[in-house]
Amino acid sequence: MSKPTCDCTTAMAQLWDYLDEELTEERYEMVKEHLANCAHCLPHAEFAQGFLSALGRCRHAGQMPEGVRHAVMDALKREGLV
Amino acid sequence: MSREEFDREVLARMEDVYRFAMSLTRDASRAEDLVQETYLRAFRSWQTFQPGSDARRWLFTICRNAFLRSLERERGTMSLEDLTGGDQDALGSVMHHARMVGDGTADRLARMDLAPALADAIGQLNEPFRSAVVVVDVEGNSYEEASEILGVPIGTVRSRLFRARRQLQERLADYARDAGFTTVAREPVS
Ligand SMILES: [Zn+2]
Numbered sequence: 172m173s174k175p176t177c178d179c180t181t182a183m184a185q186l187w188d189y190l191d192e193e194l195t196e197e198r199y200e201m202v203k204e205h206l207a208n209c210a211h212c213l214p215h216a217e218f219a220q221g222f223l224s225a226l227g228r229c230r231h232a233g234q235m236p237e238g239v240r241h242a243v244m245d246a247l248k249r250e251g252l253v
Numbered sequence: 254m255s256r257e258e259f260d261r262e263v264l265a266r267m268e269d270v271y272r273f274a275m276s277l278t279r280d281a282s283r284a285e286d287l288v289q290e291t292y293l294r295a296f297r298s299w300q301t302f303q304p305g306s307d308a309r310r311w312l313f314t315i316c317r318n319a320f321l322r323s324l325e326r327e328r329g330t331m332s333l334e335d336l337t338g339g340d341q342d343a344l345g346s347v348m349h350h351a352r353m354v355g356d357g358t359a360d361r362l363a364r365m366d367l368a369p370a371l372a373d374a375i376g377q378l379n380e381p382f383r384s385a386v387v388v389v390d391v392e393g394n395s396y397e398e399a400s401e402i403l404g405v406p407i408g409t410v411r412s413r414l415f416r417a418r419r420q421l422q423e424r425l426a427d428y429a430r431d432a433g434f435t436t437v438a439r440e441p442v443s
Pocket residue numbers: 178179180182205209210211212213
């Protein structure tokens with residue numbers, strides 16, 4: 172029995188789902204297999220991966236200023252909620 | 254769940270909510286207002302919180318709704334409903350970056366730290382695209398979690414997300430051009 176395989180268009184249409192790990196295992200393996208063997212698609216996948224990891228680094232890194240917690244607690248007290 | 258347990262669980266998440274609010278607003282003073290609004294709403298409706306469910310996700314939902322309402326107040330009564338859905342979104346987005354790969358822009362971008370440019374670009378996205386990218390790509394939620402936080406079906410999350418990524422990549426292409434990586438006069442890719 173041969174492995175399920177796919178063409179470039181199919182692989183690229185599922186690239187985001189693949190990188191987001193939102194595919195079923197079978198489809199995930201199919202795209203992975205395609206990327207491993209396709210010199211055309213691999214650079215796209217690598218670029219997309221770098222793009223997503225840069226997005227992940229956009230998380231706000233600074234600490235919450237202490238004043239925020241005080242302001243929230245004050246507002247909750249003012250409204251009689253705590 | 255007792256009220257004390259609720260208070261403890263929800264107040265312990267304030268740093269997360271603040272970070273999320275910062276990602277949505279990109280502005281410390283607006284983020285602070287948003288955190289305050291989120292907690293006022295959360296405490297007013299504390300009975301709707303299901304014990305055992307994810308407090309962070311519940312707070313993010315409230316925060317994101319409060320954010321949308323603040324935008325509506327600012328912009329009048331524009332509709333923030335989906336523009337369209339569609340299955341072409343995934344491929345369209347990938348095809349766009351295919352061009353950048355093809356002309357070498359992607360290679361050059363790959364050698365730079367894109368995070369600062371992307372952080373700016375996120376701030377320029379309109380809703381509902383900004384929330385989609387913040388919830389999934391910045392905060393790292395799954396499509397299913399995002400569907401809960403954004404209150405839309407998973408298919409809508411995907412479609413918004415892929416369109417948001419496409420818009421961000423368009424801005425990256427502009428950024429590459431501004432940084433002198435012209436994609437108009439193509440040089441041979443070495
Ligand atoms: Zn291929």
